[in-house]
Amino acid sequence: MALTYKAGYDYTAKIGDKEVKFKQWTAKEERTYLQAIENEKTEITDKLIFDILIKPCIEDKNLVLSVQEQKLLLIEIRKVSISETFTDEIECKSCNNKEIITIKIDDILSYEKSNYKDIKVQDMTFHVGEIKTNKAKERLIMDKGIINYIFVDFLLHIHSIDINGELNDKFTFKELEKFMDSLPTKIFDEVFEQYQLMIDSLELKYKYKCPECNEEEIIDYTNIPNFLWI
Numbered sequence: 733m734a735l736t737y738k739a740g741y742d743y744t745a746k747i748g749d750k751e752v753k754f755k756q757w758t759a760k761e762e763r764t765y766l767q768a769i770e771n772e773k774t775e776i777t778d779k780l781i782f783d784i785l786i787k788p789c790i791e792d793k794n795l796v797l798s799v800q801e802q803k804l805l806l807i808e809i810r811k812v813s814i815s816e817t818f819t820d821e822i823e824c825k826s827c828n829n830k831e832i833i834t835i836k837i838d839d840i841l842s843y844e845k846s847n848y849k850d851i852k853v854q855d856m857t858f859h860v861g862e863i864k865t866n867k868a869k870e871r872l873i874m875d876k877g878i879i880n881y882i883f884v885d886f887l888l889h890i891h892s893i894d895i896n897g898e899l900n901d902k903f904t905f906k907e908l909e910k911f912m913d914s915l916p917t918k919i920f921d922e923v924f925e926q927y928q929l930m931i932d933s934l935e936l937k938y939k940y941k942c943p944e945c946n947e948e949e950i951i952d953y954t955n956i957p958n959f960l961w962i
């Protein structure tokens with residue numbers, strides 16, 4: 733008798749326009765993650781989370797995800813691997829009443845898909861869109877710290893740029909990075925601000941009503957307590 737436990741990619745998550753087939757976390761992923769967070773020198777980045785907790789579970793290993801899509805997929809895997817709910821102790825801000833509540837993740841999750849349009853600033857037009865597959869690796873390699881991650885993610889969405897009516901669509905990632913870094917900060921911020929309005933967004937907000945004093949409070953669960961094993 734072979735000592736094997738077979739698990740297929742039995743689950744499907746709808747992430748934006750993508751149907752992602754995945755399987756549950758195994759004891760191995762749990763242990764690898766716990767070992768990583770135990771080591772104080774290890775920085776828990778999106779790349780690390782992807783490598784340890786997402787890549788082993790997805791059928792398509794070349795899947796390209798945006799920052800929010802990755803978070804959404806992580807939640808979907810967590811739902812089938814650990815639980816669809818989490819508990820939290822809430823202390824009312826006005827009467828200090830304490831209560832332990834159980835929240836279903838789906839009840840507080842709202843996800844809005846991206847909606848890309850051209851970005852026009854001065855004499856430049858930035859054509860933005862979904863990340864092209866062949867560029868995904870660059871993002872992962874360059875993932876160091878959250879600010880850089882968002883910046884690199886932004887650059888990967890720029891497909892081409894019109895400057896004074898001249899189309900530039902053949903540049904390397906490095907060339908694009910150099911160009912964007914050379915822009916006056918005022919122009920860069922304007923482009924980035926417009927871009928931020930187009931990208932997908934993920935919100936986890938719970939409307940809590942205190943049973944003692946009826947005071948209402950919106951609680952942001954961007955970081956779900958005990959989201960992973962501890």
Ligand SMILES: [Zn+2]
Pocket residue numbers: 824825826827828829942943944945946947
């Ligand atoms: Zn209260």
